[in-house]
Amino acid sequence: MYGRKACQLVKETATGEKGQIKPFNDDMFNQVIQECCSHHLELQSLFRNMQEEGLDIQTTRNADFYGALIHHLSLTRNKRCLMAYMYNRAEVIRSLRWKLGRVLPEEISKKLSSSEKEYLKGYSASLDAYMNDINLDLTVDMVPPKDPYIQVRVLDDIGEVVLTDCSANLARYSMHFLKRTDAEPYISQGLMEELVS
Amino acid sequence: MESGSRDGTTEDLESLIATTDAELLRRAWRNEKAAPEILRYEKHLVDRIEGQIQLMEETVDDYTETGVDPLTVSLYQMDLDRTQFLLRSYLRTRLLKIERFILHILKTDELHERLSDKEKIFARRCAGVIGKHLDDSVLLNLPENYQSALRQSTTSEEDDMVLEPRLDTFVVCKAREYISPSEFQDDSNSSLSMDLILEMEPGELSFIPYRRVQRLLESGKLEMV
Incomplete structure (x- = not known):
């Protein structure tokens, strides 16, 4: 069924323990990307059909049109799921940066995709630049102090x-x-x- | 008579305490923590607090060197630590919101203007980094018409992929002065308790959708709890 894999991907982030990261699901991720591309191919071939029959895509409402619409909607849904997956993971990665510092321990770092590692580096750099700018280390003092x-x-x-x-x-x-x-x-x-x- | 004048002085003292920078910072921090969207950066307040922190640090150093009673020093130190915690936490809370709603903030001028200059630089850098990350991992792998981070596809008529704070979320707030029913924002397109007539007495706690008290919070007529 269309969209099932993308949904599983999102579920993975939703069911995970808060603040913990799961290994990047490379396999599933690529399958969803593949699914998106095949949706697009289907969509284009349906539109070609319509054009060959001399129909106007803007106004015709036949079987081909609705077929194409389904493909379009599945594609956008997949896209939303992929983005949500990456966005939520990016959020967890940021929280790890706050908790563990610039360099993540090996067992966490290997759960990230290469793009995510780059992201962590870039994010760390912009955070460091900001803290440098305001001349204040924001990563200490995470809990309200009781005793100095x-x-x-x-x-x-x-x-x-x-x-x-x-x-x-x-x-x-x-x-x-x-x-x-x-x-x-x-x-x-x-x-x-x-x-x- | 006597009790009346005593009440007067305690009131004076209370209003005095309520307007110290420490209290203002605490209020700004609480508001920022509870509000779903980013609030205006308290530039002057933060500047003053930074000055005070420096002053306090110098005092503590002075006292330690000249051998003033350790208890006094540790009291100063404690005060200093609390102020520093509030300031750091205030700035941290803002960063968290900036990161989460980065695209929304950057494309909405009104929100963007609420950031400090340094936060603006941070936001732009962050947006660049997350943008590249999303491009590389998702968007560039998708078919041509579907590569925008702001729109689902080229057929979308407006930006429909941008994460926005939920302004309808309920918040607990306390009125700082009397608020008449006409001052509450009415948002006709939301059906939330619109016919309910509302007013608030000073000090009264209310549980209300954030959207309706947005402007009252900005004007300082109420505060978040």
Whole structure:
């Protein structure tokens, strides 16, 4: 049936867990594109039929015309589904950029199509340019602050780093009392965890 | 008599608090968070807040150096952190809307004018990137008459592919002054509770389609919750 595959594609984004990305469905995607092209061929051949019979496409309402109309509508529907699929995925990719930073971990990155990887790069660049422009890092401070300092445990060897008010040796499993804004990037990368009493 | 004058001072204090930049920013932030569409950028407010943040940072640094009571310093620090969070969150919320409705904003002058200059640059860059992405992956693979990102096909008479915010969505808002029934926007093409006569007393909470209070929000007669 026309449009079924495109619908499945959209369902995939709708049923997925919020904020998570599924592997790009290359196979299905290409099949839908194929379907669009064959709709277009059918449509053109129906119009050719009508022209050969000497009928005016604008006014004639015969079987061929309605056949062509069905193909046209299926094509636009497929197009909407494809665009929705890409648009929603792009939205998730943007949210990943906010949560995980410029470079995505390998297991997420391999779920993206090559065009999506390019998009992530381009989006990251425009976001960086904007934050540079306003001279403010917007990716920290994601939750309303309760206390300016938080207790954290380091999960991986980070080494000696310079923080806004001091420098610290962030050795594995050591515990620190850090400024929230200093700790947040490490927490989001999974290198630290917040200790909640 | 006595109680009356005391009430007067608390009222004065309240109105004073309500007009500080911190409170204005909080209101702008709440409005931006709750409204489905992008609102006017509060340029002057953000400029002032940025100045204050800088001032506060310097104060905190000064105090730390001169060894003022750590409790005082941490109170200043906390205030600073809260203001910074509000500012960042305000700007973030706007970016999120700009990204989501990018094509709609760029082709509607009225909305485009609501962005700050820097946001405009950001929007244009973003539009370029997402446009290329959609072109490369979908549109250029489609038959010739179907390649527009704005229209479904060349036979469409208007832009019918652009994602727009849903202005009929319900919002919770609070009146800041008395609002008479005539001030509510009536949108004749929407059938939502049109015959209902509405008025709002100051401080009253209402649950209402955003479209009807759009202009009241802009004029500051009510705020989002």
